[in-house]
């Protein structure tokens with residue numbers, strides 16, 4: 001061989017070496033994150049010694065010392081890289097945010113405000129602006145949501161093994177050299193949701209609705225948990241909503257579509273009654289807390305779980321990647337509790353004159369929330385007071401109109417809602433109120449119910465009315481609170497049950 005041929009050989013080998021070096025350093029970054037999570041030191045002398053012994057044996061006696069010298073340098077470079085990655089960051093200076101579109105009702109800013117002191121902006125970016133946004137780079141780290149979890153991949157210089165395996169990126173980190181690193185914390189989120197549910201996936205047949213980014217994440221985790229069979233249902237796929245009967249033996253159903261998500265509350269793709277073996281339902285949607293699918297599962301006695309736990313867990317894992325700091329389980333629990341409390345409505349039901357309007361206003365004030373009074377909204381919507389509406393349209397007309405108004409109120413998040421005394425007469429109102437709320441039955445002694453100026457109850461037989469309605473109030477209510485004391489006492493009692 002000539003000198004130039006040998007040099008070409010060296011150039012080829014260097015190209016392979018550099019590619020292997022890049023892969024090695026990427027794995028090293030992953031190891032840094034694992035060590036941080038497990039509280040392990042960067043240096044592991046035992047592991048280094050074992051590696052050196054293996055390398056000496058593999059390379060042969062003649063090159064053993066050279067190979068050992070090369071690897072000692074590599075170990076030092078890896079340690080240096082890991083130390084740099086794990087160095088405490090100035091959190092306040094970190095510019096983080098959520099990339100997607102549309103982002104109107106995202107819970108992420110509220111969650112990240114509880115997880116760290118970095119800034120967290122909503123980067124609502126149209127598809128035409130995606131490339132420009134990622135290249136301009138006015139951020140240090142990002143979460144990525146619909147519709148960009150796949151689209152961002154070509155902009156990442158490297159992916160974590162999990163993001164690579166799933167083909168979906170929901171977290172992007174800017175590396176010290178300015179390039180982007182894509183990771184996937186949705187997997188950890190879905191794992192946590194399944195773990196918390198206590199549902200065993202192994203050996204079960206699962207239907208996964210939708211074929212987008214979340215669906216790929218779910219399938220990846222279900223495979224890892226040894227599901228027996230995983231079928232993706234896609235509107236345009238071989239398995240679709242027209243031939244669901246092929247899979248009537250499904251034991252797990254996971255909704256990874258936006259169907260049922262605010263503002264499309266109440267929508268669902270099929271009835272669970274078509275799946276007699278269904279043992280559990282997971283719905284990745286978290287607003288409302290209970291989608292129509294989850295509500296139907298509850299009615300059928302099938303354990304069902306919404307997506308809030310997954311949302312919080314993926315955010316915690318992303319925050320760890322943003323800051324290089326571990327988020328404890330206690331913090332994750334606290335965030336979940338706070339978010340649940342803040343996002344769900346508190347709904348007061350009870351007999352006419354039991355004090356719902358007054359208590360709701362005081363409760364809203366105590367909680368710093370908006371108060372919605374169904375009766376007042378009824379008058380605003382219809383332009384008529386309730387007795388006049390009753391006189392013109394009868395009770396059935398009134399109840400139908402009231403249910404329509406409740407459909408709108410039930411979709412809200414984080415409000416205090418005071419309802420009319422008869423809402424429990426229409427069983428459909430239960431799902432409307434329960435989908436996103438804690439329902440409290442406000443009880444007051446019959447002799448203390450306000451009647452004055454209330455044409456509908458002024459001359460009614462309240463005892464008979466109570467007899468009919470009490471079991472219905474009990475069926476709707478998550479909690480019962482007495483309003484026989486002062487308003488302040490009642491508000492305090494409600495705050496206690498909400499805790």
Ligand code: NAP
Pocket residue numbers: 145146147149186189209210211212213214215233234235236237255256257258259261269284285286307308310311312314
């Ligand atoms: P995506 O990439 O846009 O995929 C959604 C998929 O749902 C689509 O590929 C489509 O599949 C199907 N779909 C969309 N509209 C539909 C409709 N009207 N009827 C039936 N199917 C429809 O979105 P994604 O990122 O996978 O997210 C899906 C849902 O999961 C969203 O609601 C999101 O909020 C939620 N999610 C929650 C979490 C969490 O932490 N809880 C995390 C990720 C996602 P086909 O075209 O194949 O039918």
